[in-house]
Every structure is written in structure tokens, then in C-alpha cells.
Amino acid sequence: MGSATPFDRAVSQYASTTGNLTARMALHSHGTNPQGWFAWLGERLPLSGEVLEVGAGTGELWHRIGRRGRLTLTDFSPAMCARLREVPGARVLRCDAARLPYRDGTAGVVIANHMLYHLDDPDAALREFARVLRPGGRLAVAVNGRDHLAELNALGTVIGRPDLAVRFYDQNDVTAETTSARIEAAGFSDVTVERYPDELAVPAVEPILAYIASMIGPLTAAQEAATREAVGARIAADGAFRVRKHTVLVNAVRGSERFVGWGPYRRGATDTMPAT
Ligand SMILES: C[S@@+](CC[C@H](N)C(=O)[O-])C[C@H]1O[C@@H](n2cnc3c(N)ncnc32)[C@H](O)[C@@H]1O
Numbered sequence: 649m650g651s652a653t654p655f656d657r658a659v660s661q662y663a664s665t666t667g668n669l670t671a672r673m674a675l676h677s678h679g680t681n682p683q684g685w686f687a688w689l690g691e692r693l694p695l696s697g698e699v700l701e702v703g704a705g706t707g708e709l710w711h712r713i714g715r716r717g718r719l720t721l722t723d724f725s726p727a728m729c730a731r732l733r734e735v736p737g738a739r740v741l742r743c744d745a746a747r748l749p750y751r752d753g754t755a756g757v758v759i760a761n762h763m764l765y766h767l768d769d770p771d772a773a774l775r776e777f778a779r780v781l782r783p784g785g786r787l788a789v790a791v792n793g794r795d796h797l798a799e800l801n802a803l804g805t806v807i808g809r810p811d812l813a814v815r816f817y818d819q820n821d822v823t824a825e826t827t828s829a830r831i832e833a834a835g836f837s838d839v840t841v842e843r844y845p846d847e848l849a850v851p852a853v854e855p856i857l858a859y860i861a862s863m864i865g866p867l868t869a870a871q872e873a874a875t876r877e878a879v880g881a882r883i884a885a886d887g888a889f890r891v892r893k894h895t896v897l898v899n900a901v902r903g904s905e906r907f908v909g910w911g912p913y914r915r916g917a918t919d920t921m922p923a924t
Contacts, residue, residue, distance in 0.1 A: 654820050658766040662725040666706050669728075671862035673708060675855045679893065681846040686712040688844055689761065692897055694786040697756030702745040702777070703763030704728070707735040717756070722748065746773040750780040757781075761790045762895075765815075765822035774834035783904035787836055792817075793824035793894030797848075800859060800891055806878045807871040812864055824896040836900035844895045849888035853879045856889060 652660075661668050676685060690713035697717050701709070704721040705728050719738045722745070723729050732740045743749055745760065745767060758777045764770045777787055794815075804812030817823050822830070828839045850856060856879050861867060867875065882889045 653768045654766050654816060655768045657816060658724075662705075662723075662728060664725075664727050666727050666731055668862040669705050671858045673706075675848065675850070675859045678848045678850045678855060678888075679846040680849050681844070684712070685844060685846070685895070689788075689790065689897060692842065692899070693759060693788050694757055694899070698754060699757045699759070700748070700750070700755045700780070701759040701761065702748070702773075703760060703766065704732055705761075705763075706731045707738070709759075709761065710735045710738065746776050748776055748780050752779055753782045753785075755780045755782065755785055757786045757788070759788045761788075762792075764789055764791055764827065765817040765820060767820065767822070770820050770822045771830055771834060774831060774836075778835045778902055781902040783902060785902040787831065787898075787900045787902065789827060789831065789898045789900075790895060791822055791824055791827045791898070793896065795892055796824075796894040798892050799889070800856070803856070803860065803875060803878060807860070807867070807874045809860075809864055809871065812860060824894060827896075828898050828900075831898055831900045835903055837903050838899075838901040840899045842897050842899075844893075844897065846893045846895070848891035848893060850879075850891065851883065851888045853883070853889075 679685070681688070686709050689709065695716035698720070699717040700720045700722065702722050704723050707721055710719065710721070715735065715737045719735070720741060721732045721735060721738045722741045722743050723732060724742065724744050726742065729740050729742045732738065741749060745763065746769060758781055760777070764773065767773050781787065801813040801815070804810045824841070828841050832839055853876050857867065857872060857875055860875065879889045
């Protein structure tokens with residue numbers, strides 16, 4: 649990994665392909681919660697008015713739940729933006745999440761689903777979200793806990809690739825454990841955190857191999873054999889390779905004062921407006 653920053657890793661993961669993201673989304677089809685992530689998320693998003701998703705990827709959320717409100721989808725990646733243009737009725741902008749081409753106080757909702765941990769300066773991005781939201785506007789951020797996918801990360805040792813366990817958040821510490829405090833520090837209030845209940849029960853080795861390749865590139869024959877042996881043994885014993893998940897949705901409200909986030913945030917210093 650060397651000195652690669654979170655954004656360097658995002659560029660290598662996403663700039664020219666949607667394949668790494670879709671391989672990982674395919675793995676999550678083995679979740680045990682009958683309500684999939686996007687349906688669960690869609691029920692909890694305050695979707696009305698001017699809706700902006702940053703780092704929208706392939707736009708899978710909107711393909712699953714349908715467009716709501718006036719929808720703008722953004723991503724830095726040309727490959728992702730090409731896919732986003734397939735979402736009916738959505739406006740697509742290619743831009744960095746920390747530099748949004750929006751006037752102050754114009755968005756009703758900002759959604760950052762599984763993307764904040766890719767940023768070199770996530771706190772600057774949160775302040776940017778506060779800038780573009782109107783007072784009383786809503787922020788929804790989904791991130792993962794430190795134990796998320798622990799059993800998959802542990803396979804790095806098995807195959808002699810400990811870099812598999814290098815998580816996107818290792819440098820910026822954007823996790824379920826830290827994110828709500830950072831959102832408050834950026835000038836939001838009424839912060840709530842809800843965990844999506846799920847674990848993976850993967851009945852075959854192939855989705856695990858695809859996940860590993862999406863993270864670290866093609867496996868050697870020896871690495872593939874070691875994965876097949878380790879994962880196959882768990883499937884033989886338990887009927888599936890079971891993997892912990894830890895994903896939370898953090899919802900918050902943009903305070904009614906003008907942006908207050910540069911200095912130390914004082915709890916209660918910001919009035920809030922009722923949700924729309
Ligand atoms: C894990 S994917 C999540 C995609 C989508 N939100 C979802 O949950 O399906 C992360 C996305 O964030 C985008 N991204 C990463 N860094 C970004 C940045 N600095 N500005 C805008 N988008 C970024 C990536 O291109 C990728 O599409």
C-alpha cells in the first residue's frame with residue numbers, strides 16, 4: 649500500500665471501472681437479513697425536495713428504490729458517472745465530494761453512502777455538506793464499524809497478503825465508532841445512529857474469491873488454493889462461510905445558523921429546524 653492516501657486507493661479502485669464495486673455488492677447478496685441494505689436504507693432516508701447523493705457509485709440505491717425528489721447524483725469517477733447516467737430522471741455531476749458545484753444552502757438532503765471513508769479529509773467534506781444544505785436540511789451517512797467483515801480480512805494472513813486487512817478507513821478513521829462525533833463537529837445536530845442488522849452466510853467459495861480480487865487484484869494459483877481450502881473447510885463445517893457485518897446509518901440535521909463548523913463545536917450552540 650505504501651504511502652497511498654485514501655483517495656489514491658479510491659482512484660485505483662473506482663476511476664476506470666465499476667467492477668470492483670459490483671463484485672463487493674454481489675457478496676452482500678449473501679446477507680441473512682431478508683430486507684436488503686438498499687431497501688432498509690431507502691425506508692430511512694428523508695427523501696423530498698432537492699436530493700444530492702455524493703459518491704453515488706453505480707446508482708444501485710435508485711435502481712432499487714426508484715427516484716424520489718429532484719435527484720442529483722455525483723461521483724469523481726468517470727466510470728461511475730457513465731453508469732449513473734442510466735438512472736432515470738437523475739442529474740449527474742462529476743465532482744469531488746469536498747467541492748460540490750452547489751450554491752450555499754440549496755440542497756434539502758445530502759446522502760453519503762459508504763463513501764466518507766474514501767476521503768483524505770472527511771471533515772472538510774462534512775463541512776461542505778453543511779454548506780450546501782439549507783438550514784434544517786438532512787444528512788445521511790452510512791459507514792462501517794472496525795469489526796466489519798473481520799473474517800474476510802483475516803483471510804489475508806491465510807493467503808500471505810496481509811494488505812487484504814488494510815481497510816479504507818485505516819488512515820482517516822471514518823468508522824461507525826467515530827462518525828457521529830465528526831458530523832456534530834461539522835455543525836450538524838439531532839444526530840442519530842442506527843445499525844443495519846445483518847451478517848453474511850456465503851455458501852460457496854467463488855464470491856469470496858471475487859471479493860478478495862476486487863480488493864487486492866488477481867490471486868496467484870497458490871493464493872486461490874489456500875482460500876479454497878480455508879473457506880471450503882468452514883462451509884463443510886457450518887454450511888456457509890459466516891462473516892460479521894457492522895454497518896450504521898447516521899442521520900443528522902443541518903443547524904439553522906449559518907455554517908459554524910470551523911471552530912470547536914459547542915454542543916447545543918446550533919438551533920435546528922424541524923425535518924421536512
Ligand atoms: C463504496 S462505493 C459506494 C457507492 C454508492 N454510494 C453505493 O453505496 O452503492 C464509493 C464511491 O465513492 C466514490 N468516491 C470516492 N472518493 C470520492 C470523492 N473524493 N469524491 C466523489 N466520489 C468519491 C467512488 O468513486 C465510489 O463510487
